[in-house]
Amino acid sequence: MKKIMITGLILALSITSSTAVFAAENTNGKVAAKSVTSVQAVKDANFVDQLVEKKATNGGITVQGTGVPTSKWTLDNGSYRYNIGSFDTNIRTNYYFTTETGEIDVSTNFKPVNSGESTDDVEVVLYKIGSFGYSSRVDSQYVSSNGGDSASFTGLSSSNNYYISFEKTYDGVYLKGSGTISE
Numbered sequence: 001m002k003k004i005m006i007t008g009l010i011l012a013l014s015i016t017s018s019t020a021v022f023a024a025e026n027t028n029g030k031v032a033a034k035s036v037t038s039v040q041a042v043k044d045a046n047f048v049d050q051l052v053e054k055k056a057t058n059g060g061i062t063v064q065g066t067g068v069p070t071s072k073w074t075l076d077n078g079s080y081r082y083n084i085g086s087f088d089t090n091i092r093t094n095y096y097f098t099t100e101t102g103e104i105d106v107s108t109n110f111k112p113v114n115s116g117e118s119t120d121d122v123e124v125v126l127y128k129i130g131s132f133g134y135s136s137r138v139d140s141q142y143v144s145s146n147g148g149d150s151a152s153f154t155g156l157s158s159s160n161n162y163y164i165s166f167e168k169t170y171d172g173v174y175l176k177g178s179g180t181i182s183e
Contacts, residue, residue: 068127068135069096069163076100079182084166086113086174092165096129099183102156106164109148110177119173122166124151129161138162145175 073080073095084091097104106124121142127135138156143149145168156162164181 068129068133069094071095072098072161074098075104075181075183079180081178081180083178084176086176087166088168088172088174089170090165090167092127093163093181096161096163097181098158098161099156100158101183102154102158103183104153104156104162104164105182106143106151106153107148107179107182108143108150108166108177109179110143110145110166110175112146113174113176117173119145119171119175120169121145122168122175125165125167126153127163127165129163135163140167 069092071094075097076099080093080095080097082093104126108122108124110122112119122145123140123142125140126138128138129135139153141151141153143151153162166177168175
């Protein structure tokens, strides 16, 4: 299947017309463009949907993007409750967390959006926000994709900031869920 898609992309790109763009200096010192290229887009690229997450906000959870959360939630001031309307590959908290006890506990209750569907377990991934806003994966645990479960991360530093991501294999099955993050 991959070979067919790659071959299709190569064919689509090879039959699009292209014209080089040249620049020349006029006698008055200005640069002028001589011609412009028009590029045709590939219209049937459904496989790209696997790489793009739906843009939606669901309760306390937001879609995982390229950045890390910028809002802080202090867990010793209270648990963080979340509701996820649906996700198919990954979704992260829109808050980062601090912990005074060195522990972050995540309760989960996931179910497929469409009854009768099933999928692999969900990976609960703990990330640490480091210098300059970069994040690094600290640890992960698997929880049930159909029912209640929990994950616990211990030995954490009270001086670090952490966030949670819920991740699963792309298989076309959307999950919904809720739970709490506490210490």
